[in-house]
Amino acid sequence: MKKSHLSxxxxxxxxxxxxxxxxxxxxxxxxxxxxxFPGIKLIKLEKTEPRLMKIHIVRVDLKDGKYGFFTTPKPAxxxxxxxxxxxxxxIIVTRRQSAKAFMKQAHQPKKxxxxxxxxxxxxNASPWTPWKSPWNHKFACHMGLxxxxxxxxxxxxxxxxxFIVYKDGKVDFxxxxxxxxxxxxxxxxxxxxxxxxxxxxxxxxWAAEDKSVHPRTGYGLSKDRRYVYFIVVxxxxxDYSVGATTGEIAEMLKEYxxxxxxxxxxxxxTTLAVWNPQKADKDGKTPDPVxxxxxxxxxxxxxxxxxxxxxxxxxx
Numbered sequence: 001m002k003k004s005h006l007s008x009x010x011x012x013x014x015x016x017x018x019x020x021x022x023x024x025x026x027x028x029x030x031x032x033x034x035x036x037f038p039g040i041k042l043i044k045l046e047k048t049e050p051r052l053m054k055i056h057i058v059r060v061d062l063k064d065g066k067y068g069f070f071t072t073p074k075p076a077x078x079x080x081x082x083x084x085x086x087x088x089x090x091i092i093v094t095r096r097q098s099a100k101a102f103m104k105q106a107h108q109p110k111k112x113x114x115x116x117x118x119x120x121x122x123x124n125a126s127p128w129t130p131w132k133s134p135w136n137h138k139f140a141c142h143m144g145l146x147x148x149x150x151x152x153x154x155x156x157x158x159x160x161x162x163f164i165v166y167k168d169g170k171v172d173f174x175x176x177x178x179x180x181x182x183x184x185x186x187x188x189x190x191x192x193x194x195x196x197x198x199x200x201x202x203x204x205x206w207a208a209e210d211k212s213v214h215p216r217t218g219y220g221l222s223k224d225r226r227y228v229y230f231i232v233v234x235x236x237x238x239d240y241s242v243g244a245t246t247g248e249i250a251e252m253l254k255e256y257x258x259x260x261x262x263x264x265x266x267x268x269x270t271t272l273a274v275w276n277p278q279k280a281d282k283d284g285k286t287p288d289p290v291x292x293x294x295x296x297x298x299x300x301x302x303x304x305x306x307x308x309x310x311x312x313x314x315x316x
Contacts, residue, residue, distance in 0.1 A: 029256055030059060036274060037120050039064065040310065042293075043256065051213065054241035056272050056293050057256055058121060058230040060310055062171065068313045069165045070106065070117050071125065071189050072097060072306035074151040075139070082139050087130045093141040093153045096303035099124055099271040100290045106309055107275070107289075119309040122273040123230045124217055125163075125191040127265040128305030140305035144192025145174065145184070148306075152184050161196050161262050163219050163308070165189040171225055173260055191264075191308050193219065197250040198261035207246040207263070215241075215270040215294075218249040220258025228310075229258045232272045234295050241295070268302045270294055 033041040039061035047053040060067060075095040082090045097105070103122045108114020128140035144160035146153040150167065162174040167188045174182050175196055184190075197207035197218065215236060220229035231253055235243020244252075246263045253261045277289040292301070 033059070037312075039066065040121060042274075044293075045252075051242040052238075052240070053244055054234045054295065055244075055252065056232050057252065058123075058272065059257065060121070060228045060230075061226065062228065063226050065169065066313055067120075068169070068311050069171075069189050070115065070119060070309040070311050071148050071191055072102065073115065073148050074153055077139065078153065082130070082137060082141075084130075084137050086132050087137055090130060090139075090141050092139040093143060093146055094128075094139065094148075094306050096128075096138060096140050096305055097307065098301040098303050099273040099307045100292060100301055101303075102307040103273050103275060103290050103309065106311070117309070118312040118314070120275045120312060121230075121310040122271075122307050123219075123232065124269045124271045124302075124304045125193075125264055125306045125308045126304075127160075127192070127194060143305055145190045146192065146306070147184065147187045147190035150188050152187075155184060157192065160192040160194065162190040162192045163262060171221065171228060173219075173221060173262060189308075191306060193262035193264040195246075195263050196260070197246050197263045198254055198258060201254060201259050203247055203250045203254070207250045210246045213243040213245055214266050215268070216244045216246065216249045216266040217264040217270045218246075218253055218261050219264055220253035220256075220261040222257055223259035227257060229253055229256065229261075230272065232270050232294050234270070236267075237295070237297060265304065268296065268300075269304045271301060271304070271307075 033043045036042050041059050043057045045055040072094050077092045080092050099122045103119050106115040106117045106119035110116040126143040129142035130137050145157035145162050164174045165188045216233045218231045233244040234241035272293040274291045276291040278287045280286045
């Protein structure tokens with residue numbers, strides 16, 4: 001009898017330890033995530049419920065200070081009227097560029113017209129105007145508070161929140177709650193989004209009520225601002241990925257560690273690019289050094305108003 005009781009106790013302990021191990025793993029979903037670069041991890045998800053979704057989530061660890069940010073810079077034409085006939089009344093803020101082209105130009109030396117930065121990850125950023133047929137304007141404006149590498153490109157925030165990087169390197173979201181205490185002159189980067197979807201760990205009412213399903217891009221921050229999260233969800237592709245609601249991307253960002261989050265431009269703009277240089281193949285051809293994780297039919301990539309890149313800081 002005693003031996004039977006002892007076996008039951010041992011079995012219960014093993015079961016409890018197994019449960020604790022499982023709970024610990026669930027609390028740290030990043031433990032087995034793919035390592036893109038030191039401190040930068042990627043999780044790929046495929047869901048069939050409530051609909052077909054292909055999801056990519058990137059987490060960037062800012063603790064060691066090795067990574068910085070770079071966004072679409074001030075163009076030479078800044079402040080001029082747009083050249084297109086149906087946009088001549090609009091003033092140029094940025095030059096549109098796909099995330100892939102943005103990353104490639106980042107790696108080009110400045111003397112060759114590049115940005116001269118070691119960019120590792122890039123994702124699309126802000127909504128913009130104009131958006132008129134045939135949707136091929138070269139430039140963009142009316143994005144919100146836009147600051148690029150310390151250059152203030154547009155001070156009108158349009159009531160939109162922004163992902164911001166201070167000149168001292170700290171990151172945050174600029175929202176209605178804190179914008180009165182934030183000086184534009186203190187910002188290194190400001191890229192506006194549409195709206196706040198996660199606030200202090202709670203999905204906002206607007207996001208929770210939104211039932212529209214589209215390709216989505218979201219930015220998240222951990223409570224201590226150590227981690228930056230990017231989520232991209234493919235959509236509008238019936239047999240590949242249908243898309244997500246803003247509430248769903250807020251919930252997913254929360255599940256994977258974010259305390260606060262913004263809904264950024266989505267739809268055809270949604271793009272995740274990663275620097276992935278490879279050796280030439282047996283025919284001497286060098287593969288494209290930019291890997292695109294998101295998917296558009298036909299491999300099409302939209303030229304966005306601006307993009308945001310994670311860069312390796314230069315060694316002093």
